[in-house]
Amino acid sequence: MSEPTVFLIDDDASFLTAISRLLRGMGFAVRSFDSAKAFLNELSTTARGCVLVDLKMPGLSGLDLQKSLAQTENPLPVIFLTGQADIPSTVQAMRGGAEDFLTKRAPKEEVAGAIRRAFERDEVERLKRSRLRELRSRLATLTDREQQVLRHVIRGQMNKQIAAELGINERTVKLHRTSVTRKLRAPSVAELTRLCQEVGIEPRRDPDKP
Amino acid sequence: MLEQAFRTELSRQCQSPIEFYAEHMDASHFSNKELYQIFSDYLAAKYAGEPLDLVMVFLGRDFKLAEDLPPHVFPKVPAIFLTANELEVPEPLMRSGIAGMVARYDPADTIALMRQLQPDLQKIVVVGGVSESDRKTLTRVEQASRATPGIEFEFWTNNVIKELLEPASELPPRTALLMSTILADAAGQTYYMSQSAQLLAPAASVPLYSLGGGAIGHGAVGGAVMDPAVIGMDVATVAAKALKGALPEPRISVRTNISRIVDWQQLRRWGISEARVPADCVVANRPKSLWEEHKRTISLMVAVLLAQAATIFALLVQLAQRRRAEMQIQQQRAELAHAARLSTMGQLASSLAHEINQPLGAILRNAEAAEMFLQRDSPDLTELRAIVADIRKDDQRAGGVIDRMRSLLKRQKLERTSLDIRELLDETLTIARSDARARGVQITIETAAGLPPVLADRVQLQQVLLNLALNAMDAMTNSTNENGTSRIILGAERDREGKVEISVRDFGEGLSSERLPHVFEPFFTTKTNGMGMGLAISKTIIEAHGGVIRARNNPDRGATFSFTLPAERPAATAAQPSRS
Numbered sequence: 001m002s003e004p005t006v007f008l009i010d011d012d013a014s015f016l017t018a019i020s021r022l023l024r025g026m027g028f029a030v031r032s033f034d035s036a037k038a039f040l041n042e043l044s045t046t047a048r049g050c051v052l053v054d055l056k057m058p059g060l061s062g063l064d065l066q067k068s069l070a071q072t073e074n075p076l077p078v079i080f081l082t083g084q085a086d087i088p089s090t091v092q093a094m095r096g097g098a099e100d101f102l103t104k105r106a107p108k109e110e111v112a113g114a115i116r117r118a119f120e121r122d123e124v125e126r127l128k129r130s131r132l133r134e135l136r137s138r139l140a141t142l143t144d145r146e147q148q149v150l151r152h153v154i155r156g157q158m159n160k161q162i163a164a165e166l167g168i169n170e171r172t173v174k175l176h177r178t179s180v181t182r183k184l185r186a187p188s189v190a191e192l193t194r195l196c197q198e199v200g201i202e203p204r205r206d207p208d209k210p
Numbered sequence: 211m212l213e214q215a216f217r218t219e220l221s222r223q224c225q226s227p228i229e230f231y232a233e234h235m236d237a238s239h240f241s242n243k244e245l246y247q248i249f250s251d252y253l254a255a256k257y258a259g260e261p262l263d264l265v266m267v268f269l270g271r272d273f274k275l276a277e278d279l280p281p282h283v284f285p286k287v288p289a290i291f292l293t294a295n296e297l298e299v300p301e302p303l304m305r306s307g308i309a310g311m312v313a314r315y316d317p318a319d320t321i322a323l324m325r326q327l328q329p330d331l332q333k334i335v336v337v338g339g340v341s342e343s344d345r346k347t348l349t350r351v352e353q354a355s356r357a358t359p360g361i362e363f364e365f366w367t368n369n370v371i372k373e374l375l376e377p378a379s380e381l382p383p384r385t386a387l388l389m390s391t392i393l394a395d396a397a398g399q400t401y402y403m404s405q406s407a408q409l410l411a412p413a414a415s416v417p418l419y420s421l422g423g424g425a426i427g428h429g430a431v432g433g434a435v436m437d438p439a440v441i442g443m444d445v446a447t448v449a450a451k452a453l454k455g456a457l458p459e460p461r462i463s464v465r466t467n468i469s470r471i472v473d474w475q476q477l478r479r480w481g482i483s484e485a486r487v488p489a490d491c492v493v494a495n496r497p498k499s500l501w502e503e504h505k506r507t508i509s510l511m512v513a514v515l516l517a518q519a520a521t522i523f524a525l526l527v528q529l530a531q532r533r534r535a536e537m538q539i540q541q542q543r544a545e546l547a548h549a550a551r552l553s554t555m556g557q558l559a560s561s562l563a564h565e566i567n568q569p570l571g572a573i574l575r576n577a578e579a580a581e582m583f584l585q586r587d588s589p590d591l592t593e594l595r596a597i598v599a600d601i602r603k604d605d606q607r608a609g610g611v612i613d614r615m616r617s618l619l620k621r622q623k624l625e626r627t628s629l630d631i632r633e634l635l636d637e638t639l640t641i642a643r644s645d646a647r648a649r650g651v652q653i654t655i656e657t658a659a660g661l662p663p664v665l666a667d668r669v670q671l672q673q674v675l676l677n678l679a680l681n682a683m684d685a686m687t688n689s690t691n692e693n694g695t696s697r698i699i700l701g702a703e704r705d706r707e708g709k710v711e712i713s714v715r716d717f718g719e720g721l722s723s724e725r726l727p728h729v730f731e732p733f734f735t736t737k738t739n740g741m742g743m744g745l746a747i748s749k750t751i752i753e754a755h756g757g758v759i760r761a762r763n764n765p766d767r768g769a770t771f772s773f774t775l776p777a778e779r780p781a782a783t784a785a786q787p788s789r790s
Contacts, residue, residue, distance in 0.1 A: 014568070014600065014603065018573070018576040022579040024579075025579045026582065056644070058643075083644075108578045
């Protein structure tokens with residue numbers, strides 16, 4: 001796994017050189033790109049760190065990049081840099097989940113701080129994402145029937161009730177439950193419920209109250 | 211003249227219409243008794259049926275013929291005679307009971323006039339006749355001469371007139387001739403005054419004056435003479451009274467109705483200044499002045515001239531006003547251009563701020579990096595040198611932006627310099643880039659190789675290009691376009707005439723056919739917040755540079771605005787071989 005890197009994107013070569021020089025001097029790993037497109041082409045799924053991008057650029061702007069990045073598997077946090085901030089683009093950037101919004105001449109400590117926060121967030125998000133991926137892969141191993149049973153269990157129903165609703169033997173329900181618990185590595189009902197919430201599995205709705 | 215004045219005056223004094231009959235006997239030339247008798251009988255027979263109210267007898271030189279005439283022919287009719295002679299009124303006439311008037315010459319006044327006109331006069335030669343009447347006149351001249359001290363008088367009174375011509379031509383200076391009446395000279399020849407004057411005056415070496423008015427206009431300088439018009443009027447007054455039944459008292463009156471008259475031509479001949487002519491003296495024979503002779507023509511000409519002058523003046527005033535108005539318009543145009551530049555600046559201001567922040571940001575970051583490197587134990591000098599070089603470069607960049615902004619803001623006169631087209635377009639691109647970036651528009655430059663430089667005002671051309679570029683961006687902002695088509699092409703090439711054609715091409719919606727012909731008109735705009743001045747000012751600028759600006763729709767999409775500029779050295783291109 002590579003070290004956290006600042007991905008710098010600016011069409012102004014002069015500024016790009018200067019800021020990368022500074023950030024390197026501050027000990028950050030830096031990669032520079034002169035356009036959003038070039039960056040997106042080279043972005044790997046394993047890349048860590050954050051993006052520091054000029055808000056206004058020809059072709060894909062910073063905001064366009066933010067949108068495109070959010071749809072990839074590796075949505076790195078985005079810090080916007082701008083010559084001078086105007087309200088509409090700031091609002092749009094923050095709504096799009098911008099990590100930070102800085103002017104190009106912001107104090108270097110502020111820039112460094114923003115980068116570190118973005119790095120931390122990237123770590124957290126990355127962990128979240130990997131756990132989620134893991135949980136999903138565990139869920140994927142359940143059979144259809146096991147999934148049906150799981151959704152009844154997390155509603156807090158007893159085996160007897162589940163058997164009646166599904167029209168199967170109570171003993172069969174018990175077998176499915178054991179299998180689910182083992183596959184998802186969740187020994188208690190509480191654990192199962194939390195896990196399901198995490199991956200977004202809804203409890204089976206009460207058929208009487210649709 | 212006398213007769214006419216008499217008639218006019220009499221008609222005026224008597225209200226009722228008067229019939230006049232005139233008979234001429236011409237007694238001075240045909241003086242025999244038989245003729246007289248025949249004439250009398252003729253008159254008696256002719257007017258037998260006419261009830262005459264008054265008989266006027268204008269007597270010539272010889273009274274004798276008239277002695278019995280009026281009472282004899284018209285015994286019952288009152289008669290008035292008039293004579294202009296020095297002779298005593300004949301006894302028979304006095305006895306006849308008719309009234310009359312005698313007009314007299316005035317030698318004294320004539321001599322006085324002579325002295326006024328010729329102050330250095332020393333001698334006067336008097337020419338006179340031999341008849342009884344002439345003698346009487348001469349007597350009065352002699353009387354006058356005695357009353358005139360300081361002047362020597364010589365009397366040539368017993369001569370044949372024609373023999374006097376030679377001595378008259380040899381008279382010394384400061385001498386003058388005074389002509390008395392010459393009813394008969396020594397040879398018995400009778401002369402009218404005009405005749406004797408015509409003979410004497412051209413021959414004489416000195417000025418000739420005359421007692422009688424007849425000589426004036428025939429060579430005499432002048433004299434105190436009887437005015438026939440005045441005498442005629444005088445007689446008419448007497449006649450009018452007679453017609454009303456009251457004959458004047460005394461029956462015979464002597465009038466000296468003298469007018470001083472001089473002949474302008476003769477004054478000129480003898481070099482007598484008109485300033486010496488007394489105020490009461492009539493100057494006759496003065497050529498009519500141009501004014502008198504051509505009064506109408508001159509009036510008309512003067513009127514025409516005045517009208518012409520007035521027209522010219524009005525035109526000049528108009529011209530001045532027009533000039534002033536033109537200057538005002540020019541000034542307003544300059545102000546508008548300035549205003550448009552300011553508004554262009556307004557649009558560009560935020561972009562330019564960005565443009566400045568860019569290098570400033572770079573400088574800051576470089577400086578911070580350098581500081582950091584310097585704190586290390588063994589700083590990387592190569593890196594530090596690179597940083598300093600970059601800082602310098604960015605500083606110049608920021609300065610350049612400010613310079614451009616200042617030159618755009620400054621109001622300048624046309625300042626033509628040799629401009630490289632490519633450089634100009636690059637500059638436009640630099641200025642417009644940030645704005646284009648904000649709108650997501652890509653600007654590219656496509657220029658033909660080997661373009662000649664143009665002679666133009668950099669700032670103004672830049673203004674035109676920026677205006678066109680901003681318009682092009684607006685054209686695409688308004689239109690919905692898919693990705694990739696948001697671009698502008700700044701192009702430059704040579705047209706067929708060898709001029710440089712610079713174009714700004716967009717890929718927007720283009721212009722509608724109704725709008726296309728009007729885009730360069732002032733206050734024409736398709737923008738909600740536009741002034742409609744940008745293109746109008748651009749047109750003014752390009753035309754001031756001797757170029758043409760035009761707009762057209764592209765065959766595929768969007769519109770192209772282009773303008774031509776004459777190449778700086780057209781001759782240089784003519785030398786190049788043509789490709790086609």
